[in-house]
Amino acid sequence: MKYLTEFRNGEVAQRMAREIHQVATRPWKIMEICGGQTHSIIRNGIDQMLPAGIEMIHGPGCPVCVTPLALIDKALAIAAQPGVIFCSFGDMLRVPGTDADLFQIKGRGGDVRVVYSPLDAVELAVKNPEKQVVFFGVGFETTAPANAMSVHLAKRRGLKNFSLLVSHVLVPPAIEAIMSSPENKVQAFLAAGHVCSVMGYWEYPSLAAEFEIPIVVTGFEPLDLLDGIRRAVIQLEKGEHRVENAYERIVTYAGNLEAQRLLGEVFEGTDRAWRGIGVIPRSGWRLNHNYRDFDAEERFQLSGIHTEESPLCKAGDVLRGAIKPAECPAFGKECTPRHPLGATMVSSEGACAAYFNYGRFLSAEELASAGAVNA
Amino acid sequence: MPDHGAPDFSMWSCPLQLADYPTIVMGHGGGGKLGNELVEHLFLPAFRNPALENLGDAAILELGSGRLAMSTDSFVVQPLFFPGGSIGALAVNGTVNDLAVSGAEPKYLSASFILEEGFPLAQLAAIVSAMADAAAEAGVRIVTGDTKVVERGHGDGCYINTAGVGVLRQGINVGPNRAQVGDAVLVSGTIGDHGMAIMSVREGLEFESQIRSDCAALNGMIANVLEAVGPAVHTMRDPTRGGLASTLNEIATAATVGIDIDEAKVPVRSEVQSACELLGLDPVYVANEGKAVFFVAPDSSDRALEVLRASSLGRDAARIGVVTAQHPRMLVARTAMGANRVIATEIGEQLPRIC
């Protein structure tokens, strides 16, 4: 695929990794914010290519992982109701609530459907006027424009049977919360490239200045990630703390103004609870008064939902970068992708799932010495 | 989509009755006149063979001496018709392939239908026709069957179960636990075609493409390989649900060996790759219905590959890896970056993701 495959060239990647080896003289800890970046790093073994001293700390950039348990339980309650078509992205289907997940609700007779786009949910509402169609709008700023447009279209078309269950979370407050934490070890950030395609990167210079950290807007393909890491390391070595754009083919300083305009029309800022981290002030978006009618939490007055986190689950520590998945006592034992205790093990973006699936419980030596393929 | 026009009712003894019922009714499963009509005028003409035409409660078959292999599978795919195939073709080829990868020559199949009240006869005719074509292509006969009808709302239109028997070839002893350290791992062609063909017509996820299911009977190709290198083949499997990854993991576990593969060598059609990118899926977990993996002793692997590539269904065959004593029960892939990643068995159905 054009503008994708070229950024996966293994030979070039290895040379870029060598560059990083050449410029790094000291250990550094860099956090990639976005779950998609975590997935790409682990799946491609980017972290295996880096000098030993450069540690990638996996950030809470997995909106599936950080959606509060209480909201998941609400989603399950709505999906279980007769007369409801509950639409979601595939990622959310196996995230465990207190008692079940959406997949199980589907098994018990709930009409739960995986869709590619929130527009598909709007279509379903048009085609099924006798049902209530609810779309589970989870995501960072990248997905917000899609949800905004969908609810905007639903309003324009006068749809009475479409609503949105919203859990949008924002990157800059997350960076602030992480950097303000006393346990913080992160020294530089790779900002999420697609979030920035929407929002631009005008929000970052003040963060870079306040916390004196380099922030590099980075893409998702191996070459993009290596470039982002390289630039962060160079800044760290020089004691700089600037904002750089390493994803110029997609991201501009101002971002997508059309999208930002509609976001302002549909959403407003709110405090949000991040699962495993706690409440981060002004870190989320919810439907504003113009669109409150389309808020599923308002439309479905739910009560008596019992919410309880697993006491063994350390997803919060993983999300903050305080521990690596393999350091969690439950990792691979009570908690596996088959029986996940928390969202980080279920979501393919979650660090725990990535570690488990890509074999990070093999020792580094075992993994490195494998694959002497005589093919 | 195949053109499933109305069946030719002129042959039916009670054309009035059935022409008035272009859909399946409860009576078709009752074993009475309506059921017999279906057999006489739909199944028999399609599957025409002496064993079936006896219409006894059991088919009487000649199988010679030697050991038999038997396999069964049920088919519940939605949608029933998809680019490159149908539930009918799958029902025949799926069981034929299970027998073939066990080292047997597939001979006879049974076909049982569970139909939903209201299911269009025209669609049933198209499915049956597809089964007849697939059986002819594979050189097997459908010799016995059954039809049941369930009430409207209690089935997905049409479910099919097929069971098959085949004769094990002399001197061939294959099984998942027979894979040995040093064996070459071969795959007969591109992976992910079937699963993505289904995705392309799945509501909520559909997209336009030229991707077609690879649904096909592999017994001919497998016979060629066994004739050429025989006992050097230790294991064969067709990677259906769960894809290549699940199959290789199963074999690694059964034989208590490790498997190393080179990702760059696994053949994937560029369109299938694109569709996987779009939906956030990994081709190694996507279902196939016309591919086989072979674990072959190293000295014979070149020859096996040659024979595969000479077969019409094996033109894109490739050597993708090797069996190792390291990391037993694990499948490890070398990525394009030169790093290694473990490919675990997928848990349940792979779901499209947006993250």
Added chain:
Amino acid sequence: MCLAIPGKVEQITTDGDVRIGRVNFGGVVKNVCLDYVPEVAVGDYTIVHVGFALSKIDEQSALETLDLFRKMGALDEELASEEEAFARAAIAPQSACPDGSCELTGKNLRDISKGGSAE
């Protein structure tokens, strides 16, 4: 988050009030909402997330970035010619601005490389 992939716009139509593009992702075609990228025209590449185009791909920038990447890390390769080494040194950030006082964005690097030695 964010599985967004690049595709080429083959056709643009209007569905009621919404601007829809037929976008080709390496042979797979899907209809995509183009309301957020009014500047995107037929023939352009755009990045698409859950059915919405979010940004036009700056193809020139993409090609220059790739070019830059391809030139990296080869300093220790035996086959590197002197010319190549000079060109690389000219665009390598640390040598271009040793005291770190200049803003080294990709744009600046491109300017430097244009003024650098022949390639």
